Amino acid sequence: MKLPHMFRALIAAGALLVPLSAPSMAADAEWKLYTYFGAKDKPTMLHRAFAEDVTKATGGRLKITVFAASELPYKASDVLRITAGNQVQMGDVALGFVAGDVPELNALSMPFSCTSIDKFYDKAVPAITPVVSQVLLTKFKVDPIMHWAMPPQQLWLAKPVSGIEGLRNLKVRSWNREQAEMMRLVGGSGVTITPAEVIPALQRGVVDGAFTAAVPALDWKFNEVTKYGYMMNLTLAHQVLAVNKAALDALPADVRDILIAKTKEWAPRYRAEMIEADQAARKTLAEKGMTLHDATPAEEAKLRELTKPIADEWSAKVGDVGKQMLSASIKACN
Numbered sequence: 001m002k003l004p005h006m007f008r009a010l011i012a013a014g015a016l017l018v019p020l021s022a023p024s025m026a027a028d029a030e031w032k033l034y035t036y037f038g039a040k041d042k043p044t045m046l047h048r049a050f051a052e053d054v055t056k057a058t059g060g061r062l063k064i065t066v067f068a069a070s071e072l073p074y075k076a077s078d079v080l081r082i083t084a085g086n087q088v089q090m091g092d093v094a095l096g097f098v099a100g101d102v103p104e105l106n107a108l109s110m111p112f113s114c115t116s117i118d119k120f121y122d123k124a125v126p127a128i129t130p131v132v133s134q135v136l137l138t139k140f141k142v143d144p145i146m147h148w149a150m151p152p153q154q155l156w157l158a159k160p161v162s163g164i165e166g167l168r169n170l171k172v173r174s175w176n177r178e179q180a181e182m183m184r185l186v187g188g189s190g191v192t193i194t195p196a197e198v199i200p201a202l203q204r205g206v207v208d209g210a211f212t213a214a215v216p217a218l219d220w221k222f223n224e225v226t227k228y229g230y231m232m233n234l235t236l237a238h239q240v241l242a243v244n245k246a247a248l249d250a251l252p253a254d255v256r257d258i259l260i261a262k263t264k265e266w267a268p269r270y271r272a273e274m275i276e277a278d279q280a281a282r283k284t285l286a287e288k289g290m291t292l293h294d295a296t297p298a299e300e301a302k303l304r305e306l307t308k309p310i311a312d313e314w315s316a317k318v319g320d321v322g323k324q325m326l327s328a329s330i331k332a333c334n
Contacts, residue, residue, distance in 0.1 A: 028061045028252055031089035033241075036076035036097070036195065039068040041219045042277050043150070043239075047092060050266050054259055062255050064090065075194060076175075080242065084140040089247040093144075095132075095238045096176040102139065104318040105132055107325035108149075108238040109178045111307035112300075114333035115233040117278075120149045121271050123332035131325055132240065141245045146263040148270040150213045150237035151278035153179070155230040156222050157209035158202065160291060164299055164306075167230075173198055173210035178310050182234070185306045199225055213237065214281035215274065223288040231282075232295040232303060 033051055037043045044066065051064035067088070074082055076097040083091035099106040107128070108114050114124055125147045136142045161167060168187035174180040180190025193201050193210075201207045202225040209226060211234070217223075241263065248256060286292055295303065315323050 027063045028255055029089075029247070029250065030063045031065070031247065032072075032087075033064050033066045033090040033092070034072055034074060034079060034082065034088040035066065035092035036069050036074070036079060036094070037092070037216070038195075038219065039070060041068070042215050042274070043092065044068045046270055046273060047241075050262070053266070054262050057258050057262060058255050062251065062259060069196065080136075080140060080142065083242050083244055084142050086244045086247060089244050091142075091242050093240050093242045094150075095240065096178075099176065102135055103314075104322035105135055105325060106176075106314070106318075107322060107329045109176050109235055110311040110314060110326060110329075111178060111182055111234055112304050112334075113311065113326060113329045114236055115152050116333055117149055117151060117236065117271060117275055119333040120236055120238075121147075121267070124329050127328040127332050128325055131321060131328075135321065136240075136242060137245060142242045143245045143248055144240035144242045145248075145260060146241040146267050146270075148239050148241070148267065149274065150239060151215060151274055152231075152233035153211050153213055153235050153237060154217070155209055155211055155232060155234070156217055156226040157228045157230060158205075158226050159208070160228040160293075161230065163296075164302055170208040171206075173201060173207045175211060178307075178314075179211045179234070181310050182303075182307050185309070195220075202226060213278065214285065215277045218281040218284055223285055223290050227290055229282075229285065229290055229292040230295065231292055232300070234303075 033047060035044050035047050048066045051066050055063050072088070076094055077100070079091040079093045080098040080101050082088050083093070095102065095105050096109040099109065114120055129147065132144050132147070136144050155172065157170070164186055167183065170183070170188040172183050172188060172190055173193045174183060174190030175192070180192070183190040191207055193207065198210050199220055202210060210222075214229070217229070251259070282292060311326060315326060
């Protein structure tokens, strides 16, 4: 059956219009970004906002999906290796958690090496970035495209203590060797417990307290299982958003440029939001009934003196790269 002349003309016109319609932009790459923080934790929300912004800025050509701790079967100590192995293309690496893989980069875990977020971003990051990049690229073919920091680490306890002497005989969850060693030096002990196990351990009395920053302390509802915050500002937690180098190199140049530009745009946002979140968390925890005790100048001086051997011992083991990292961090932050 022949179509009327008018229908044939319309079909022809429609066919001519099809190539003029805007084609849908296909993704050049779909990446996974893994963070060991929980799905509702502040850092995870920041990572999701960053990933969505990159996806939007590239017109969907680089689609980044964020996976939190419960969404993939990995631990904090796994992040560097799974990024290197391309199980995920981007990882939120806490250098304190991967000290077994890159001990020379763990300088900011040394007590009081850097406790100011502002000085971390303004002075420490520019000084240590070349060292961190060289080590991670050489050892793991992983590129640290953005540094960020969790706020200072505090000690959260089930019961109030009377200064440093009150820490004697206490058992505390420590997430790195340096925190455990600090507890040993004050007469207590440190226990390694994964983030997911911290609250149950506190509930059961397996530990008397735990080290973490105020932000996760609020996220994890420490106010329900601890009553006292010893605000000693022990260290920052040095984090990097690390990318598998082969995956990065495989991106089209313009997409790669957008990604790098976005990390430069978002680093100040991580800084501002984590500072704000730290202040808000302290306020909220106090409002929920917790007592927050700021270490006095005398207590801090004593802690600095007590913990000095930790950095001395670490420096003796890690070689010139580690010593360079520590020296640059202390000079930048203090």
